[in-house]
Amino acid sequence: MTDRMLPTPEAGDLLDLTAEIAERELAPRAAAAEAAGEFPREVFATLGRAGLLALPYPEELGGGGQPYEVYLQVLEELAARWMTVSLGVSVHVLSCFPVVAWGSDDQRDRWLPTMLGGQALGAYCLSEPHCGSDAAALTTRAELVGDRYRVTGTKAWITHAGVADFYNLMVRTGDTGAKGISCLVTPAATPGMAFATPEHKMGMMSSPTAQVILDGAQVPAEDLVGAPGDGFRIAMQALDAGRLGIAACAVGLARGALAEAVGYARERQAFGQAISGFQGLQFMLADMDTQVHAARALLLEAARLKDAGRPFTLPAARAKLLATDVAMRVTTDAVQVLGGAGYTTDFPVERYMREAKVLQIVEGTNQIQRVVIGRALARG
Numbered sequence: 612m613t614d615r616m617l618p619t620p621e622a623g624d625l626l627d628l629t630a631e632i633a634e635r636e637l638a639p640r641a642a643a644a645e646a647a648g649e650f651p652r653e654v655f656a657t658l659g660r661a662g663l664l665a666l667p668y669p670e671e672l673g674g675g676g677q678p679y680e681v682y683l684q685v686l687e688e689l690a691a692r693w694m695t696v697s698l699g700v701s702v703h704v705l706s707c708f709p710v711v712a713w714g715s716d717d718q719r720d721r722w723l724p725t726m727l728g729g730q731a732l733g734a735y736c737l738s739e740p741h742c743g744s745d746a747a748a749l750t751t752r753a754e755l756v757g758d759r760y761r762v763t764g765t766k767a768w769i770t771h772a773g774v775a776d777f778y779n780l781m782v783r784t785g786d787t788g789a790k791g792i793s794c795l796v797t798p799a800a801t802p803g804m805a806f807a808t809p810e811h812k813m814g815m816m817s818s819p820t821a822q823v824i825l826d827g828a829q830v831p832a833e834d835l836v837g838a839p840g841d842g843f844r845i846a847m848q849a850l851d852a853g854r855l856g857i858a859a860c861a862v863g864l865a866r867g868a869l870a871e872a873v874g875y876a877r878e879r880q881a882f883g884q885a886i887s888g889f890q891g892l893q894f895m896l897a898d899m900d901t902q903v904h905a906a907r908a909l910l911l912e913a914a915r916l917k918d919a920g921r922p923f924t925l926p927a928a929r930a931k932l933l934a935t936d937v938a939m940r941v942t943t944d945a946v947q948v949l950g951g952a953g954y955t956t957d958f959p960v961e962r963y964m965r966e967a968k969v970l971q972i973v974e975g976t977n978q979i980q981r982v983v984i985g986r987a988l989a990r991g
């Protein structure tokens with residue numbers, strides 16, 4: 612932690628505590644749980660008890676009252692040990708956003724104690740089978756019948772589907788386009804809501820990803836967050852902040868891969884010396900190290916703008932784009948440093964490489980991040 616610039620001494624203590632928990636509870640279990648595809652629900656309970664599931668939200672609402680810049684470095688500590696957990700925390704924090712930022716007093720009173728108290732885990736449902744990047748094209752329909760919405764459609768690629776306790780549903784209540792979208796929040800036991808078999812993915816096996824099937828699901832009208840038609844704006848604002856979380860996961864993952872590569876290069880002997888002594892290897896490690904630091908710097912710049920209440924849509928898109936591309940390059944290079952060993956499951960770097968790939972895709976592909984940045988440049 613010593614080379615970090617942190618806003619307060621307490622932030623340093625929090626990062627040390629997180630590193631300690633992650634080292635004890637996450638690192639020893641990650642490889643076996645990923646191989647077995649086991650979701651570590653009890654780890655989230657532990658993090659919830661430690662207050663780590665609601666860090667960036669105001670204390671008066673039951674959150675940790677931490678600046679985003681600190682919360683993101685907590686995510687980095689988790690990701691350096693187990694990506695599934697770090698991503699899960701980020702998705703949970705994203706899922707709390709609608710009620711925290713847009714909820715009525717009544718909704719906050721009803722939902723936030725368990726959401727921010729660490730007992731309830733969240734899921735965020737925007738994508739559908741036919742639309743991921745073009746989020747405004749979603750077709751899941753919610754009709755108001757009496758005092759309930761009847762919701763019909765399919766949500767796709769939902770992290771925590773089937774294990775989450777509450778679901779944010781972006782649904783169509785009005786005409787086509789962004790303005791016809793609304794946001795509902797609903798518990799797992801909603802009548803008419805079911806979960807498909809989890810996807811078989813190339814990585815992140817412990818983190819379930821599945822479709823949420825809504826077949827006339829009954830959601831009380833009082834669980835509409837914001838006004839009808841606010842849903843797209845709520846979803847985009849949530850993603851702006853969520854993309855910083857993904858960037859933090861990427862920095863942590865890349866840092867973990869770099870540490871493995873350095874450790875191996877110092878031990879591995881070739882041509883009569885440790886391979887870390889070869890300049891070719893050193894240059895590779897130096898580039899990896901520099902990229903990790905550059906990604907973290909861009910991420911923290913975006914976080915500090917957010918913490919200062921300044922616009923951060925573009926900085927978040929830049930940070931997500933750079934950090935996840937860095938994670939892909941650094942994890943790939945880590946496999947290269949370890950050579951044949953890196954391609955086996957005896958070492959974690961092949962897993963890190965598979966995990967990095969999804970970060971270039973989730974919460975807006977890196978092509979979408981370029982759309983966000985490019986459109987802003989073109990608009991002037």
Ligand code: COS
Pocket residue numbers: 737738743744745746747768789843844847848850851924973974975976979982983
């Ligand atoms: N914050 C607040 N409002 C936003 C916003 C943001 N970051 N981005 C867009 N909006 C608003 C716009 O201001 C506009 O409102 P007005 O018409 O009142 O001005 C409205 O939303 C529609 O915006 P826009 O016309 O830019 O929407 P597009 O359909 O062109 O989509 C992109 C914009 C491509 C950026 C958006 O669809 C996107 O982010 N797609 C990726 C979705 C995603 O990340 N999916 C992953 C799901 S989670 S795994």
